[in-house]
Amino acid sequence: MIGTQMGKLHLLPGTTYSNPQELGEYDSKRHSALTLRELERYIALDIVGTYHQSIHSSLGRPPIAVWREHEGEIPLRLPQDRMRFWLTFLPEQERTLQPTGIHLFGLRYWSAALSADVGRTDRRLLVKYDPRDMSRIFVRRPSGSFVEARYADLTLASVTLHEALAARRTLLARGRREVNTRTIVSTAIERRKLVDAAVKATASARRGRTASTKTKVDDSGWGSLRGIDSSKPVAFDEDTE
Structure with a gap:
């Protein structure tokens, strides 16, 4: 999970990457946008809303589903x-x-x-x-x-x-x-x-x-495009370790 999270964090603006070679000439300080509080919330949302809900490469199922299936088998020892x-x-x-x-x-x-x-x-x-x-x-x-x-x-x-x-x-x-x-x-x-x-x-x-540098697009053919029907889920496998 840690490796998966670190990979996602490097996609955020302001990342320092894993090493100077990957960082190159990228100015992390100039591109940074999230405060520490916002970053903490981002990580929590990703773990709860994405990682635990997605297909795990080793489990073959979402981690939250496996947890719920087996949580009653071993009594949890919570601190008093x-x-x-x-x-x-x-x-x-x-x-x-x-x-x-x-x-x-x-x-x-x-x-x-x-x-x-x-x-x-x-x-x-x-x-x-x-x-x-x-x-x-x-x-x-x-x-x-x-x-x-x-x-x-x-x-x-x-x-x-x-x-x-x-x-x-x-x-x-x-x-x-x-x-x-x-x-x-x-x-x-x-x-x-x-x-x-x-x-x-x-x-x-x-x-x-x-906005000022966007290329003008010929939208004459856009009428043939259809919207996505979100009511029909699409199966996918996500490699999360």
Whole structure:
């Protein structure tokens, strides 16, 4: 499945291909169009709506059909604590709990549940975070349980770790040595808007160039063409491994 997905991703605008030889002179950065969030959704839709519904070369059937046929034969062992199971896959850092909260990558987080631990331990606490959504982190208390902590300023929007770090570098480059969460997040949001606007403007310009260079077509013979009857499925085999 991974090989199939990677092959499809290389067809998207902005691909870096598998190696420099395949990349050639293609400008991946200039042609990129999808944000990270959009790419994640694209992959999920392709797995659920295409891969699992298509004929598998080894199974000879759609994977979802085989799953449904055999799922009752082996009892599924799901984790008792799904949240803790998910947290094991997240990256982590160690931080000291201060009276002002947890500081991570220049962002400040707080949870009322941490109040009881302030000043009670000198140990650095384990902090789990999702690089795709830095609006919240998960702090392991001295008792061993995890507690969710959010921005100390709850009015701020969610940003990715990449956006937060890029915004922080921008602020430091301007000589601002005292940065705070609000400034970092607001800068990240402005940078995101700038990129989104640039992508849309570039796409619009490309469409304009394409439309202006289209060759005129003699449509005198189009009357003989018939539409496709989608009510009659056409059998096909797709090589998906």
